[in-house]
Amino acid sequence: DYSQDPYCMAEDSLILRWDMSKTLTFYVDTLFPKEYFQAVKEGVSAWNTAFRKAGIHDALQVKYANKKIIPAEQRAFISYDLKMPGIKSDLTHHPRTGEILSCRLNIGHGFLKGRLDDYLLSCGASDPRILADRYSKEVEKELLQNEITEEIGHLLGLRGSLSESSCGTTLKVGDDDCLAVYFGYHPFKGCENCYDEREQLRQWIDHHLPDRIRLFRSSEEEKLDTGFSKDYAIRISDLQTVVSRLDKIVYKGKKGDRGSSLNDIYRKAIRLYGSYLVEIAKAVGSSQPAEIQHQAMLDLDTYLFHPAKKMECAYVKENLLEVRNHILYPELVKLFKQLLSVKTISALRLQALRSDRKAYDDIDFFQDLYEGLFNGFDPSSAVTYEQMDMQLICLETWLDMIQEDAKHNGMAKRLKDELYHLCGRLEKLSTTHPQVEVRDMYILLVERMSQYFHVVS
Structure with missing residues (x-):
């Protein structure tokens, strides 16, 4: 900040948050499809649970705008875009106090088609709704609600993101998120202005802030903690189940588009398979125990080097709609770059020097690589x-x-x-x-x- 000292720049810290002395109302564009309004409303309202625990009732509301509502004058507005697909948001805040002054959430028409395909590939093996109907309205609204809930978290000032929801469930505001909202929004007593509140917040950070609150942790630290908690081997197995019957899911007995619809989702499936393999490879040279790093190499052997069941759709292969390896091999370049990178090899060599636990070192890694490949x-x-x-x-x-x-x-x-x-x-x-x-x-x-x-x- 160049205004606090006449001679030099001063570093300062801010917490971004709304003034919740009155209800924050999200007005929805009148053009927004009414069939999706409830999903948007529930996505926003999911955060009211966290605000109630922070001592603030009826914190967030969602209403359709009317002719009297001027979007530019509202603190929070949800617009509907017929041209640009996807969900985008931004906010403006006071540069000295951190108070969030306004926000805009833009929902682009047509983005849910891609989300449904992603959901089919990642959750199709465990959710019969998407297998029965690739364009399930129930799933579609659920996915929209989840995206809204996560995006509202960012617009409330949270730096971290919500944990992923499991297949077939709506995204929940968890305990960590409630703690974060409590930290930022719990009403202060005896504070005359925002600067007094900031001093109390700093005291909280120094003496009372629970370790598990993620407000002040970088994305790299988040990734380090959670990056290997998912079972990618199970994801690959589930993906195999979906890919093997992909033509039956996509066409339901009708194959009149010369395979273009099937091609698109098949290519996405193979790239997803490749990304799962890379995620498995990231365990090697990580801070995970030696047995987990060794298991990662065994998983690569099971699902790539010597797979009992290939990631393949018989219909695509028999009708020469796509060559799987043309899609997969560029992903394998990323895999081997991950395994043979300076970062990975350096970490493996350092692990060999640790005496506090059994190490997984570079010798073990190359032995596992040779055994599989x-x-x-x-x-x-x-x-x-x-x-x-x-x-x-x-x-x-x-x-x-x-x-x-x-x-x-x-x-x-x-x-x-x-x-x-x-x-x-x-x-x-x-x-x-x-x-x-x-x-x-x-x-x-x-x-x-x-x-x-x-x-x-």
Whole structure:
């Protein structure tokens, strides 16, 4: 702040919040479809539970605007956009007090189609409503209500986001959110102005703020705490169930659009599968226990390197509507970049130095990678063409990572040393493996690696 000191800039802190001495009414655009009004109302009103616990009753209301209501003059307005799909919001606040002066929530027409597809892929295995009707109105309104509830949290000044709702349930304002609202909005006694209130809030932070309130934690800290709490292996299994019957869900016996509708959602499904694999890979080199990091590599083996059931829709494959691997392989590049990054390898090496618990180190990681992707270098194990493709993707990514990580000499050297070890094992398999195509493939890989060693030496 340049106004507090005539000679220099002063740092200050603010909490963004509304003046709740009177009810905050969200007026809804008259053009907004009436069939969705109740979902919007319930999405906003969900926060009244938190305000009641903070000692404020009837804090939020939702009303349709009328001809007498001028949108620009209202503190809170929900508009309906026929052109730009999606939900967007913004707020204005006083730069010195932090008081939120106004907010706008824009709901764009047509965005729910994409949300329904996402919901089908992520929750279709456990919610029969979306399987029976891909455009279920009940689910559609539920998704809109959840989005409104989360967006209102941001417009109330909360920095964190609500925890995800489980499939088939509406999003709830949880205990942490109630604590956050209590912290920011509980009426103060004996304060003459907003600056007195700010001093009380600072005392709360120093002496009374519960540890689990997330108001002052960064998104990275949030991600670190919650990023691996989801069971992505179960998500992949559920996604397989939906993808295997995707044509029956999309068409319901009618296939008159030459596959375009099925293509769109199928591509989204395969990319989602790839993103789940990357999330599993993020456990490696994380702060999670050694057994969880090891299990992540086992999950990659189960759902990618040696899947008992492929992520595939028979109708798409038989009718040549889409080539799955063309969509999946770019996602696998992201996967191997995650596993072979400086950040991951550095973390694994540091874990080996910890004596307080059993560590999962870089040696364990490469052993698990070889066991899954390269069949433990067992010459008697059959190698599929798809597995050879993944081995090639891994190798090319590996070489790229060495070049990118050249400035991190220690990590680049570790990757080079391990690549040299891999080269020796594949060179041996290039003469002993019973599959001719595998031997030919490994000869090419060894030549690729040997050429690289010659260049860097």
